Amino acid sequence: MGKKENYSLLSRNLYGMAEFYSGGAFVIINTFFTAFLIKALGMPAALAGTIPLVGKVWDAITDPIMGNITDRTVSRFGPKRFYILVGGIISALTFVVMWVTIPAKSTGAMYAFYLFMYCLFSTGFTIISVPYNGLLPDMIDDYTIRAKFSNVRMIWSTIGSAVCGLVPTFIITDNTNPALYLYCALLFGVLFFITSMVTFAGTWEHPKPPVKSSLVESFPQAISVFKSRSFRLFIGIYLFGQCGMDIVSGMALIYADDVLNGYNNGCFIALMATLLASQLIGMLIWGPVMNKTSKRTTILIGAPMRLFATLGLLFVSKEGASLVPILILTAIIGLGNAATLTSIFSIMADMADVDELITSVRRPGIVSGMATFARKISAGMSNATIGFLLSAVGYDSVLANSKIRQSLETQRGIVYIFVFVPAILMVLLIIVGYIFPLTGKEFHVVQTEIARRKGEDPGRATDEEKQICEKVTGISYDKLWNPANTLTKGKNA
Template structure:
């Protein structure tokens, strides 16, 4: 365990941690709700599956372009409210309002109208969401300069963020409940307004209460104007190149890509296994078991796994905490073979405490380690600090990997013989699907451990870097 006690000035007050956590709840709730609601484009609004697929994919390409741009703008902004907070405030309002407007579709409208309405509002929504999300991530990296307090901050925010995943699975149930909503379309429209309002209120809290580093005297920031657009683009690409040359950061990105997208690739398989293997295709009998599986996973992750991960990181270091948590998750994935038992549905919850260490440890530790990498970048490349750029590239990689996982998911289902419109699946198909459900995340998690095995930015080195930066800046 680290013998160096966190200085009082480096501790993030509980109120700021809670506000930052509220922002992370929004970061999870918006994409989670979006993913659920996309299903109802088909069933509630009669969208052609090909067009629905385009609506899911095209905005992601646009999103991948805006993230690094917003990161650069945030890094170089000069304002009396700081580099991040003005964007977070405006972005939270835009995200909440535009999410609600995005889903004010009507099944009576023509398919072309609904397609273009949704596509245009998706683009506008993603601009607002990027304005909120990218500076929020950057703000988290600079709220404290202490090695261990960074982990505690990320652990706290990730715990609150998991509340979104306790709620989101039940949107399926609510929207389809005829006692609540006369039609699914009405359910989507009304629930989207509620989600948008909650996200708006929670999203502005980090802008109001959180404090980043004092950037008043930060040198070498670029002027953000239309006249300097050409020069800014050149500096943007230069910053991306510098970030991409950071070997520790590339290891973090690689490990995250493997663990997260290995999980994402098989994320829907649990639903199929519960319905088609455990309940032989009877959706009524399967009932709320899939929703409970997701909710219990989020509860265990938030209130058991993340606090444990934070303690392990304090005692053994962040790299070792990642290796330990990922190894435990591999045990959980393997236990799924015995957990999904048609004779005893309660056994499906057995692997969860082990599996939850995968994603529970991943983002808690990786975001904390990225903050350490930002210090290293300042030491090697000077000012301005590039928390926004690091955050944008990290999450751009996550989003692109997620899109790839969704594409590969279809190929895997095809390979194992899954027939989407069949009332039941063959025993061979379900066996192959269960094997893929285990082998894929185990394989990607194992490779991620190899990637991180020689990660070099230890606590001792991180503290040396911090001391050098303090001396260079002339701080007390």
């Protein structure tokens, strides 16, 4: 914790590099895990899609506990950096074991094994991601500087997405061969470990007293985070924004293979390369725009871009169609993705301050634990939705495993899933983004009010500032800064 603060571009990259894992791992899982289960192992589509979702029940236990553990920990490295170190090792190993093939022929045994493996991975991901998501609030206090660090983090997320979306296509040349998926997992397990260690070595934390709450209190503490109006709306932004992306990445392989009939002739690679390259370019564009406007503004720009481009795919998605309009629309989706992603992770860093104003307790671990849980829920819901909807439109995993095309009716059903589910989510994202109350002005008021409550600012709040505090928190001004708002009856005071 004795590291000197440094806001240079190098420091921003060292902080953001761990997002290579967070951004990349889910691209691989969303793009290839369902295909691994269905096409390589022959598991029914509806059953395969439930594995990530059922795994979220386990996350409902581990994420709040990990958030509490992080806030309670004392370490010479800083509690969050300590768990990034430990989690970097564990999560890399658990990512690999998820792709091990067993000789079981029973569908039930196969399902139980991969559900257990997924839960192991999810636990490893929790150990690193909850502290990582809570690190920036304890590194930096300034709203704009946080946005700059978050923007670089999202650039690393996009690099991770690009590498993890494209490189596996060169390794998994036969999507019915399970050994190729494991080779791919071994390679990326090593890369995830290295990037996590770089972030551990290149970051710092402001020292703060540990939160004095028991592990039993993890769940009421986690639930109490939702007292914040801003956090509730942020979770909506997070879920709708991320689920929309997860559906696109999760359906991309099946869309390219079964609708465009182009997995083996470079169509899938072209789609992923276009999506991720435009997303990376977008990160460079939207970061400065966000800094000059607000974190909400880029959501309200990016979500409509994603919506209209996605709807446009409905008219050009069929076998033999020209790739040019599809790639143009995909590029627009990527630019929109970049705008919403840039905002989402930058807003996340500000939620701990709003929570502190409500509770008087600094709980970035608890707050990030619930945000991480929301991220996993989005991934699980997306995979389950894909599995159920594919089954509903008649997708036959036996045909897929035998490399036989799906029926024309099923192909059209795949297009409807690929277009309408993300479109609905984008409409919801626009609505929630419009309502979201926190911009730079409101954040400054929140920080000033926290300083007043701590006795560090002798000023008195104006009526306008009181109204802003109430709008942002959703709680009456006279009920703010109350330890009872943690639902632990003041034990944290």
